[in-house]
Every structure is written in C-alpha cells, then in structure tokens.
Amino acid sequence: MFGYTVRPAGIADVQYVYRMNTKLLGSALSEKQSEKAFRSILFDAEQTVLLVIHSGNAVGYIHAQQVNNLYEEMHTRIVSFAVYEYYLDKKAVDELVKAVEQWSRQMLSAFVRSDCVEMKNFGYREITPGRLEKTL
Numbered sequence: 001m002f003g004y005t006v007r008p009a010g011i012a013d014v015q016y017v018y019r020m021n022t023k024l025l026g027s028a029l030s031e032k033q034s035e036k037a038f039r040s041i042l043f044d045a046e047q048t049v050l051l052v053i054h055s056g057n058a059v060g061y062i063h064a065q066q067v068n069n070l071y072e073e074m075h076t077r078i079v080s081f082a083v084y085e086y087y088l089d090k091k092a093v094d095e096l097v098k099a100v101e102q103w104s105r106q107m108l109s110a111f112v113r114s115d116c117v118e119m120k121n122f123g124y125r126e127i128t129p130g131r132l133e134k135t136l
Contacts, residue, residue, distance in 0.1 A: 003054075004053065004090075004091050006052050007050070008049065011038070011042060013051060013058065017034070017038060017051075020060070020061060021034065021080070024083075044065075046066040047063070047065040048064050048100070049061055052083070052087075052093075052096050059086075060084060060087060061081075061082055062080070063078070064076050064103065064104070065077055065079055073111070074107075075113055076100070076107065076109040077113050077114070078116060081116045088118070093118065094122075101136065109136060110136065111135045112134050112136065113133045115132070117130070119132045
C-alpha cells in the first residue's frame with residue numbers, strides 16, 4: 001500500500017494511540033488509564049477517533065467531539081491531533097482533516113473548531129489567539 005487511508009479507530013488500536021500520545025503529545029496517562037478513556041470515547045456516538053494508515057501502520061490520529069451548547073451552533077471540536085513528524089508534511093494530515101470534516105458534516109455540525117496551529121494550513125481561520133475555526 002503506497003497511499004494513505006483513514007478509518008475509524010477500534011479497540012484493537014489502543015496501543016497505537018497510547019504510543020502516539022506518549023511520544024508526540026507528552027501524555028502522562030498510564031496504559032491502563034489510556035485504555036479506559038479510549039474505550040469510553042469509542043462507545044460515545046458524539047465522538048470519533050480516526051486513524052491515518054500508511055503501509056499498514058497507524059501514523060497519526062485525530063479525536064473529535066460534537067459540542068452542543070446554549071450560546072452557539074452545534075459544532076465539532078478537535079480534541080487531540082497527533083501525526084508522526086515524518087508524515088506532517090505529507091498527505092497524511094490532509095486525509096485526516098478531510099475525514100474529520102466529513103464526519104462533522106454527517107453529524108450536522110455548523111463548523112469545526114481547533115486549537116491546533118497546524119490547521120491554518122487547511123483553511124481554518126484564527127478567531128481568537130490560538131483558536132481556529134472553519135465553517136462547513
């Protein structure tokens with residue numbers, strides 16, 4: 001396989017996500033804590049974890065959740081985003097962003113919000129310092 005594919009994470013992917021969180025995001029959660037959180041997220045219909053796969057290996061992921069509150073339209077918030085450095089300038093990030101935007105549309109989100117500075121490269125505009133948004 002030469003290209004990238006994106007798929008929803010499953011419980012068998014907990015190790016991939018745990019390693020990325022530890023190495024790339026500096027997570028201090030234990031493996032057991034990480035698995036508990038991962039299971040909870042996977043069984044919540046208002047959240048998704050999408051993996052980007054290259055040559056059979058997970059090289060990144062994005063975790064998003066629906067936000068519904070009393071003062072703004074329903075939207076998607078990108079909770080966490082991790083891609084191994086080698087793949088940051090590759091199509092891996094493009095594929096993850098497209099996939100989370102597609103999921104957001106399916107969830108009837110008005111927009112996607114992120115605190116990830118990298119999202120500026122994908123048409124997200126800064127609405128306040130460090131907060132980016134894209135209308136769908």
